[in-house]
Amino acid sequence: MTYEVKSLNEECGIFGIWGHPQAAQVTYFGLHSLQHRGQEGAGILSNDHGQLKRYRDLGLVSEVFKHPADLENLTGEAAIGHVRYATAGGASINNVQPFFFSFYDMQLGLAHNGNLTNAHSLRRELEEQGSIFASSSDTEILMHLIRHSRQDTFLAKLKESLNRVKGGFAYLVMGEDKLYAALDPNGFRPLSIGRMKNGAWVVSSETCAFEVVGAEWVRDLKPGELVIIDDEGIVYDRYTDDTQLAICSMEYVYFARPDSVIHGVNVHAARKRMGRRLAQEFQHEADIVVGVPNSSLSAASGFSEESGLPNEMGLIKNQYIQRTFIQPTQELREQGVRMKLSAVSSIVKDKRVVMVDDSIVRGTTSRRIVQLLRDAGAAEVHVAIGSPELKYPCFYGIDIQNRRELISANHTVEEVCEIIGADSLTYLSLEGLIESVGIETDAPNGGLCVAYFDGEYPTPLYDYEERYLESLKEQTSFY
């Protein structure tokens, strides 16, 4: 039996605001700039003097909020919003956040980015006590814990509950008179505080949202922190002191927008440094550098500057590809029909190309791009990857498929090189990655979680432990 990383693992984006007369509108624009973190669904919950209101649906932010009235009904000076990652199967509006709870004694809103490692046990325990879950999402669990807590105050209930959930999480909780933001003890996911000119506080998964809404960055949340915002101002509290920074390194490699700054490091700059370092580690002759658009353009630029090779636009991405319902049939594909990327013959013809990409998951995409470049006349294709080999699954919030689907979990670099049809294949070293990011911290691995590269998870795995160990025993090839 193979171990399956559950399909609900998600990379999402959250945004919150307190103290702006058009809170829902600002949240809309904030979510828009976080759209790259989730395209399946979106929602906003506003707080109008203690009265919460919500609108959510499947689709892009711009599809969910089509009519100005959709936003205008969300009155109030505070709001939280969420964009949800597109998982393969069970898209259901029930799982689109923020969640909205209406109790006899209070109303609450909840938005979550991350993945819990003890969700299964907690859910079973709660159901045995009579709890009924409205969604298949882990997010609801925090609310059930809060409502079952015997602590006296809401804040105490919330802290107790935050200590019970394990794994990666960034939460926004909207109460009737306060907005709470909490980060897990390892800070697996990014979460930053900013401030608008009118004094409104904003919280966002990425700082790129601050640029868009005209806010100034104030500071990033630290692991284990719980921030409380209300009309009196902001309080930086903690629910635990047992913390150690281990932010997801894939945020720097792939997820985050290049204009975001995470723990003091600009993502574009980090990627350029990865590209530079990769160029140092690269040991082949070549003529031009071609980045795979869009995520690898920064790394390609760094590679070019370090290597002195010209950085050329040898691959073009069709920018209208987002929502295409019709795909080429196998027959058409064999005849050369393809949609997302084109290689530019007049650029790559007879050239020895360094194709820079951020990562290799299954290998199928890389194989196709190498083939594209060869069909367009490239003399040689040397693949250079801006991160180490992906060998282990993630349990803290990103959807890296099970080990069977990770090509590097089952093959050596040489085998992968052959499978993808490249002339050479170079991965950035783990050390190179860590040094390229360069967070100012004393934490191990330079404050990064690099478990998908080295299998050293910074926390116990809880519900995943047993099945994970089993999965390590099997060696499956999938070609």
Add this chain to the structure above:
Amino acid sequence: MTYEVKSLNEECGIFGIWGHPQAAQVTYFGLHSLQHRGQEGAGILSNDHGQLKRYRDLGLVSEVFKHPADLENLTGEAAIGHVRYATAGGASINNVQPFFFSFYDMQLGLAHNGNLTNAHSLRRELEEQGSIFASSSDTEILMHLIRHSRQDTFLAKLKESLNRVKGGFAYLVMGEDKLYAALDPNGFRPLSIGRMKNGAWVVSSETCAFEVVGAEWVRDLKPGELVIIDDEGIVYDRYTDDTQLAICSMEYVYFARPDSVIHGVNVHAARKRMGRRLAQEFQHEADIVVGVPNSSLSAASGFSEESGLPNEMGLIKNQYIQRTFIQPTQELREQGVRMKLSAVSSIVKDKRVVMVDDSIVRGTTSRRIVQLLRDAGAAEVHVAIGSPELKYPCFYGIDIQNRRELISANHTVEEVCEIIGADSLTYLSLEGLIESVGIETDAPNGGLCVAYFDGEYPTPLYDYEERYLESLKEQTSFY
């Protein structure tokens, strides 16, 4: 009274195929790669052994063809398709092409890219003879001319009609047993012939579609040519010998995809050369080069290579912006809320930035981007434009608004520089543009139409003549 260039001017994309069992599907993928040429509407007309069928609607190609059945019903081994430019107002499905005509004696399909300069006179003449037009588009005129022609054969009628329409046009005409492609006597618009592996002939506004459908480029249509394709093969005929190449220079500057090749010139390479030349003509001190995404990235790369200044990703474009129904209110905009572009502070802060863009039309966008860079901390912003000043309207198919809206028709370079708030403003010289493109031809201006820069139109203006001359007399400022 001011002269108004009519709002129907359009830049569109057309694609045709003859001899493929899945002709409509291939056309779909071809249109997909031409999507940048028009986002208002799309349609495909197929030919199944003389029986024509059509499907069209408003929206992107992927929105129009949502269900596989929409394509599967378009059976047959030949097809033509069209993507239509998003004009401001009157979007009507009646104007979405291809047009489909069903007569007692034959069926015909028609797709058109370009703009006629004698459409008004011809339409009036035809209406006086009793003709009724189904759309407000100029495209229909050709069909009315054909049906009124007294020539004996369809080919003779078509040639006669092609000689009566004036201006810029690339036509695809689907007959029951033949596909016709025709280009205007100046070749204002691009049109190329390619061939698929199975022998099918394809015709496309841009060669980037050939990459996508797996076709080889055969050759570009020449001015005045009429190509006839049927089961017997391809015939390169002409309807006039009074020709002279004057292809729209804005195709190289802005419209075409960088991976397309037009008259032997790769667009990306041409743009890099424009950037290099611009760097030579540029006379200021600076620290970094920042291209305005996406159209100016090639020019910025050339500028960087020539100048030795690093090419940085100082501006980020939100890639999900395409279809956003909700825009920031004036109030939010003043508070700094913006959607399309963000400037990256950590990159531009305290830097003297060369902001490379392809062109300036009204100046409002440039002014906003300059401000963005300043807000993000840029020490200086030097604007470098990869084309000359836009001073005159276009009558051959691109939607360059009336002279009142062209900032350079009303202001000197110094004034524009001040209006957009830049520290300096440099335009590429006309000579520089022409040399950067470098088509192999003896035609004037290197085979380019540069009338929007110098006001020297390569043809009479017909219906536009009188009003155009009037418009030159007035000097209006619009700030």
Add this chain to the structure above:
Amino acid sequence: MTYEVKSLNEECGIFGIWGHPQAAQVTYFGLHSLQHRGQEGAGILSNDHGQLKRYRDLGLVSEVFKHPADLENLTGEAAIGHVRYATAGGASINNVQPFFFSFYDMQLGLAHNGNLTNAHSLRRELEEQGSIFASSSDTEILMHLIRHSRQDTFLAKLKESLNRVKGGFAYLVMGEDKLYAALDPNGFRPLSIGRMKNGAWVVSSETCAFEVVGAEWVRDLKPGELVIIDDEGIVYDRYTDDTQLAICSMEYVYFARPDSVIHGVNVHAARKRMGRRLAQEFQHEADIVVGVPNSSLSAASGFSEESGLPNEMGLIKNQYIQRTFIQPTQELREQGVRMKLSAVSSIVKDKRVVMVDDSIVRGTTSRRIVQLLRDAGAAEVHVAIGSPELKYPCFYGIDIQNRRELISANHTVEEVCEIIGADSLTYLSLEGLIESVGIETDAPNGGLCVAYFDGEYPTPLYDYEERYLESLKEQTSFY
């Protein structure tokens, strides 16, 4: 070879108004009350001081006009509207009326109810002169005739054109400063003039629209009349004197709403008289009368009053059936699953039932209803039909299918009775029908067209002549 009545035969509804500040809104409510005459599509064209505007789409009136803005944009004090009959296949928005024509010298709107018998010849003649048709509908023909006419004035052109089209027609033509309404020389289709309290003139296919919009009936159009309405008032003109009333008898039998009055005869009252006369002609013993809902309830009521048998609600129609996309599979149907009608056991059990229906076309529906009643326990089912046997097709605007599909064109009354499984079958006599309607007129057949019953067409058949004669020769059975 069988003769096929073309599928474009249509029964539609038209409504026009001149002189009301909310002309489009009133037209909307008028069309709503004519919805029973056509459910495929709807549209309204308004006239705002000579500027025509139109909105149309496929669907019910309430589906086409969903947003108040759809109507509010149709400004102006005059309007025409149209509801279109649901034909089986080629629903295309191109065929949805009113048609809107924009010429260099004028704008015109056009709405049409009826069917032309010389459409094919006229269309060919026009196309040979270079005309291009935008739709597959006959309606456009009138406009091409007008535009080709050499007469001096628009009125003269219109009159000449009305004399060239043959068959059944009620036209509304919206000019820039006048509204025209015209009826064919036999008055096959109904068309009435009314007046609102504010003085606005309204024209409608049926008077039931007058009740709904609060207008008073003024008078019906007479055959060959052309009414001209403008700000000066109304003028009753004629385009021909060669006329003779032959209004479609099926309007009284089935099409029209029971609250409409046509040529002085209330439809409900006419149906009650048909029911009474049918009871007189009926020669069997029975216990109760059951009308097939909804069209036969009036006739059943008359039958009951005349016969003294109680009128019971033995058949129930599901009022939510209109738009059901999912139908029972054959398998489910055999298990007794049915959607439209239910028989009420507690009413019909052990009773000898007179089932009153308005007409029998193919016989399949009748057979199903008889079976329903038997399944519900009816002891006997005597079918009584409120009109004579339908034996011949219609060429003037109603969609009575080809002779092959008319059960009475191929079978005797006894055979039909057996096929539908009834204990007896009684048709109303032709004389009975004519006397029951009772229009005050000297015209033959009491001013009714009864050609589908007796094959005596009141006009030449033009394009249909030859094929019709052929069809009479063949005798096909279809069971």
Add this chain to the structure above:
Amino acid sequence: MTYEVKSLNEECGIFGIWGHPQAAQVTYFGLHSLQHRGQEGAGILSNDHGQLKRYRDLGLVSEVFKHPADLENLTGEAAIGHVRYATAGGASINNVQPFFFSFYDMQLGLAHNGNLTNAHSLRRELEEQGSIFASSSDTEILMHLIRHSRQDTFLAKLKESLNRVKGGFAYLVMGEDKLYAALDPNGFRPLSIGRMKNGAWVVSSETCAFEVVGAEWVRDLKPGELVIIDDEGIVYDRYTDDTQLAICSMEYVYFARPDSVIHGVNVHAARKRMGRRLAQEFQHEADIVVGVPNSSLSAASGFSEESGLPNEMGLIKNQYIQRTFIQPTQELREQGVRMKLSAVSSIVKDKRVVMVDDSIVRGTTSRRIVQLLRDAGAAEVHVAIGSPELKYPCFYGIDIQNRRELISANHTVEEVCEIIGADSLTYLSLEGLIESVGIETDAPNGGLCVAYFDGEYPTPLYDYEERYLESLKEQTSFY
């Protein structure tokens, strides 16, 4: 302070089936015939060998299930379905049933028709124990009670929970291997068992669904019964013996379809008897009887037969009115524009009309219809109502608004007569209503709940008690 009957009161329809290979399809057709009981939303939950699946949405059954695939995905041999009443405001898909619960140890489905009187207290009690509700509907409460129950077996938990909820309810609960149907101790709502030819058991709010799906009626559920259906067959169990039949009399008067049979009484026949009795109690001279379509046609027919006055179609209902988004403005309404009903002048002119309607709630509709008849020329309008005065709210599942909105709670018969502008007003006596229905039972009021007429509620009112008593004190007029 005024007492508000909460807006969630609902009249719904439920349908269940066990043992049919196309269970979901049959449920679809069953729901279709129950559509009159709720038009806001619909859903079906199927059971495929213990695996539950659900599809639901806002809209009519035919709108929710548009594509055959929507049903085909609901595989399995058992299913339950629900149609939901259109409440004014908060339409949310969260409240559309059946509800679907997925626990670690089992899956359950739930559908409910009725209203609980102790919902507020139970919900608060459950929330205090940590329960979180997914919807604002009362229906969920039963499931929380079941999950909190300490009983050993599911059946025992269910019975205990059914004893805790008070008020009117008909429940369908789909377990993994059993279907449960339960009725409240007063049998306020109807629920019947039927059997299909293949042996499948069906449960339905009304027997009209049995006619549609080809099932035979077996018997009605009795108050306090709990029916358990599985592959072994059907068991009629009870959860309480403290029962007394008090079925909602408005089911006979207005809600149920005329072809349904409830507790042995055909609804059409009951309505005819109400009409006959009303004719006996009526004491005025008149010429014709006119029923208000559609619900009062049976009563009008009975009235006509008893009184000897002819039953005429003097009011016509537009059958396409269901979904109309655009309503006449106040201005147009004053000019006589109206949509739903028309009066037929040629029938009512100069006649003394008995207008038969089923009930008067606010009086506004009656006033409009009386006016319609007068505008159409009626000499006198005598209103005859087939039920007594509605004076008190309902707490068991029908949406009779608060006392302020019940005209008869605030006015005498004479006052109401004057308000609606009638020449006379006659209500059926309570005795007349009870005798006309005529259920065979010894229960008080002939087994009917008539609390809205006499204020004698058959059960304690629990959460409503206090506020109800307060409401009786105030006398508000609302004209």
